[in-house]
Amino acid sequence: MAQFPERPSAWGGLATLLDTPQKRYAAIAVILVAMAVAPYIFGSYGTVILTNALLYVLLALGLNIVVGYAGLLDLGFAAFFAVGAYTVGITTLHFGLNFWLALPLAVLLAIVAGIVIGAPTLRLRSDYLAIVTLGFGEIVRITARNLRETGGASGLIGIDSPWLFGWHIRTPLDFYYVFCALAILGVIASVRLANSRLGRAWLYVRHDEDAAEAMGINRVKVKLAAYVVGAIYGSIGGAFFAANLGAISPESFSFRQSVLILMAVILGGMGKIPGVILGAFIVILAPELLRDFGDLRLLIFAVGLLLIMLFRPSGIWPARSKR
Amino acid sequence: MSIFDIFTNQLLNGIVLGSFYALVALGYTMVFGVVKLLNFAHGELYMVGGFAGFLVLSFLAPYLGPGWLGVAVSLVLAMIAVGFLGVVIERVAYAPMLSAPRLSILITALAVSLVLQNGMLTLTKGQYVPFGAALGFGGVKLGNLFISYNQMILVGVAAALMLALELFVSRTQYGRAMRAVSVDKDMARLMGINVNAVIAITFFLGSALAAAAGSMAGAYYGSLWYFMGFLIGLKAFTAAVIGGIGSIPGAMLGGLILGLLESFGTQLPGVGSEWKDVFSFSVLILVLVFKPTGLLGKPEQERM
Numbered sequence: 177m178a179q180f181p182e183r184p185s186a187w188g189g190l191a192t193l194l195d196t197p198q199k200r201y202a203a204i205a206v207i208l209v210a211m212a213v214a215p216y217i218f219g220s221y222g223t224v225i226l227t228n229a230l231l232y233v234l235l236a237l238g239l240n241i242v243v244g245y246a247g248l249l250d251l252g253f254a255a256f257f258a259v260g261a262y263t264v265g266i267t268t269l270h271f272g273l274n275f276w277l278a279l280p281l282a283v284l285l286a287i288v289a290g291i292v293i294g295a296p297t298l299r300l301r302s303d304y305l306a307i308v309t310l311g312f313g314e315i316v317r318i319t320a321r322n323l324r325e326t327g328g329a330s331g332l333i334g335i336d337s338p339w340l341f342g343w344h345i346r347t348p349l350d351f352y353y354v355f356c357a358l359a360i361l362g363v364i365a366s367v368r369l370a371n372s373r374l375g376r377a378w379l380y381v382r383h384d385e386d387a388a389e390a391m392g393i394n395r396v397k398v399k400l401a402a403y404v405v406g407a408i409y410g411s412i413g414g415a416f417f418a419a420n421l422g423a424i425s426p427e428s429f430s431f432r433q434s435v436l437i438l439m440a441v442i443l444g445g446m447g448k449i450p451g452v453i454l455g456a457f458i459v460i461l462a463p464e465l466l467r468d469f470g471d472l473r474l475l476i477f478a479v480g481l482l483l484i485m486l487f488r489p490s491g492i493w494p495a496r497s498k499r
Numbered sequence: 500m501s502i503f504d505i506f507t508n509q510l511l512n513g514i515v516l517g518s519f520y521a522l523v524a525l526g527y528t529m530v531f532g533v534v535k536l537l538n539f540a541h542g543e544l545y546m547v548g549g550f551a552g553f554l555v556l557s558f559l560a561p562y563l564g565p566g567w568l569g570v571a572v573s574l575v576l577a578m579i580a581v582g583f584l585g586v587v588i589e590r591v592a593y594a595p596m597l598s599a600p601r602l603s604i605l606i607t608a609l610a611v612s613l614v615l616q617n618g619m620l621t622l623t624k625g626q627y628v629p630f631g632a633a634l635g636f637g638g639v640k641l642g643n644l645f646i647s648y649n650q651m652i653l654v655g656v657a658a659a660l661m662l663a664l665e666l667f668v669s670r671t672q673y674g675r676a677m678r679a680v681s682v683d684k685d686m687a688r689l690m691g692i693n694v695n696a697v698i699a700i701t702f703f704l705g706s707a708l709a710a711a712a713g714s715m716a717g718a719y720y721g722s723l724w725y726f727m728g729f730l731i732g733l734k735a736f737t738a739a740v741i742g743g744i745g746s747i748p749g750a751m752l753g754g755l756i757l758g759l760l761e762s763f764g765t766q767l768p769g770v771g772s773e774w775k776d777v778f779s780f781s782v783l784i785l786v787l788v789f790k791p792t793g794l795l796g797k798p799e800q801e802r803m
Contacts, residue, residue: 243602247600247602248602249602249605249606251609293784296784296788297784297787297788300787300791301791302601302602302605303536303537303601303605304537304740304787304791306537306539306605307537307733307736307783308783308784308787310733311733311737311780311783311784312780312784314733314776314777314780315776315777315780315781318773318774318776318777319777321773322773322774431729435609435613438606438609442606472621474613474617474620475614475617475618475620475621477613477617478610478613478614478616478617478618479614481606481609481610481613482592482607482610482611482613482614485596485603485606485607485610486592486595486596486607489599489603
């Protein structure tokens with residue numbers, strides 16, 4: 177009898193490694209403690225780098241839903257990141273809006289942008305979609321560059337840091353913990369989505385669109401859902417990015433940004449959450465370690481990406497162990 | 500300047516721009532026709548072609564001079580070199596992936612493009628490189644319209660290359676084999692066509708045309724940059740889609756249409772040159788949404 181392959185787990189091989197609840201709780205406790213004490217071990221510069229890595233974890237988790245779960249290549253993911261950042265920047269600076277009111281507005285706008293660009297194009301061939309998203313990313317960046325409201329090429333400065341129940345989130349350490357919380361929420365949402373009805377629909381659509389359609393899955397709707405969820409992740413990342421730095425400029429949202437996020441997803445292993453987290457950390461930490469290489473580091477990443485695709489398309493994170 | 504002068508000037512600009520787009524679009528369309536692959540690295544081949552032309556010219560300039568003869572010889576040598584580079588890329592990166600899921604091929608193509616782009620970034624340290632051609636500033640004046648000899652030769656060479664390609668594809672045995680492979684690869688193989696050779700020829704020709712455009716752009720605009728392939732890659736893809744991807748006359752037509760749309764589009768009130776790229780990408784999205792088969796393309800079912 178034919179052996180049916182098991183459904184891939186969002187946890188990669190971790191689920192078989194941590195097979196009892198005790199082991200799982202222990203692993204979670206170790207990770208939480210490590211996250212809590214990391215700033216005191218790595219110092220203030222290390223904290224800033226780690227915060228950036230956690231931002232990338234959040235962005236990569238979002239793109240992973242589009243690329244890893246639904247199998248759509250998005251080359252303009254930075255556009256949603258930009259929508260989030262600029263919405264918070266403009267509404268708090270020009271309209272004096274509170275950050276916590278600007279945040280849902282940013283998410284809403286990103287959802288609208290996701291639907292506007294996704295609804296007509298998700299019916300297209302997958303490679304057309306890749307180019308359209310690339311074009312869309314450039315449209316957003318150039319628009320941000322040319323409009324007066326977005327501050328043109330120099331961008332926006334002086335974005336206020338938010339308050340949360342009397343806690344003024346402003347030091348790098350504060351933001352480190354905020355991004356820790358965001359990354360944890362991002363992971364939980366990703367896992368829940370992967371195990372949901374929608375997550376299974378993404379899996380079917382990724383493997384065989386026509387068979388999925390025949391099973392009664394509306395593929396355009398399902399793909400659009402992936403696109404919109406990705407947009408939500410991207411805009412939340414962008415909103416907190418703007419609040420953290422206090423300044424944003426169009427070049428933070430260039431094609432290179434989209435490529436870096438995509439690299440984080442693919443290098444670690446698309447579709448697998450530990451892989452995506454590993455990828456985000458590689459993309460952010462490797463430049464710190466390779467600082468002496470200067471421009472070479474992007475070339476190293478690019479060659480790494482090519483080698484991964486040719487020899488280990490499932491990414492660096494090990495495939496699930498066979499039982 | 501009168502409205503008529505603006506019109507003729509923009510017409511000329513559009514034709515020059517369109518010639519570049521058309522040359523690059525041809526490579527997209529040919530590769531797509533034969534292997535159904537969107538070669539993201541194609542814009543980078545244009546960039547590498549520009550640098551290859553620059554390199555050859557800097558070696559040859561002491562013997563042939565930086566004028567027309569030197570540029571023409573460097574153009575041909577750059578086309579040959581980049582043509583082989585295209586074949587190597589196909590063999591190393593794309594051939595092992597042709598049966599893999601489409602997402603993997605697309606990411607591989609993107610990776611190739613990033614390797615070329617960042618390789619050149621490392622070599623040039625991100626600086627603009629002067630091309631070093633000296634072609635003079637002569638030209639012909641027709642009323643208020645000044646057409647430089649450079650523009651005439653550029654458009655003439657582009658037209659000659661496209662005509663040669665069209666004759667190659669429609670009249671020669673290899674061209675027929677290429678058309679057969681684009682219709683049905685497996686059936687063509689059963690008919691005794693060496694499919695791998697046809698794919699290699701296709702990549703060679705497509706890459707060589709991109710290199711021709713890159714070298715001419717270097718000589719015409721005077722400088723080169725590692726990122727110059729990105730935008731034209733996107734624009735040429737737009738041109739290929741407008742004309743109907745997979746169709747060779749379509750790519751030429753699409754290139755010309757996009758060049759004219761851009762040069763006239765920037766004259767529209769409120770568009771302006773800073774919105775030029777937004778204008779082109781919007782055209783791309785609109786064409787893909789409303790007429791994804793383009794002007795001369797045939798409807799196609801996505802591979803199952």
